[in-house]
Amino acid sequence: AQSVAQPEDQVNVAEGNPLTVKCTYSVSGNPYLFWYVQYPNRGLQFLLKYITGDNLVKGSYGFEAEFNKSQTSFHLKKPSALVSDSALYFCAVRLSLSNDYKLSFGAGTTVTVRA
């Protein structure tokens, strides 16, 4: 079984401050990890992924995430948040060798960046 936990329902930061959205995962094997962002009444947009290799992954809109195998975490970060980063963020995981390619999503974290 695979699962993802996003321990924070909401994250509030001031514009220009660093932003971190936490994610921990549980899989019985090597994981593929993803971050998605959702704006109101829109589909999810891909931000970044970890497949293999460098533990620090850089993605769209200045976001990055660090894969930490020992802590089974994949936290999303942005050095300087913008008001336009306010959205709902989802972490997702799947087994590298699953043949149905199902992703397990976290419950989501609402990010609010105040001006």
Next chain:
Amino acid sequence: SQTIHQWPATLVQPVGSPLSLECTVEGTSNPNLYWYRQAAGRGLQLLFYSVGIGQISSEVPQNLSASRPQDRQFILSSKKLLLSDSGFYLCAWSAGTVTSNYGYTFGSGTRLTVV
């Protein structure tokens, strides 16, 4: 390039009426297709997925059904809608190969309100 189309964008239906939501993918062949429901702007619930024509797997027993009449077409249906079927429905696809590692691409979603 690959694109995914989902329609309609919004739908208001009376209780007891039928439902048909359609999703099509362009620019790829033999995709894995998924239907998700998102309630109250939060977590994603996987409803159905399909790894090929006529192959449908149901994740949650409910009032809905899915069909895949063509390789790149995925339809979500109901014979009689319930109030609890209201929500935001998302279609997604992923590449159907063992080495695929790009996660999902989502459609723009359908906001269904059952009245």
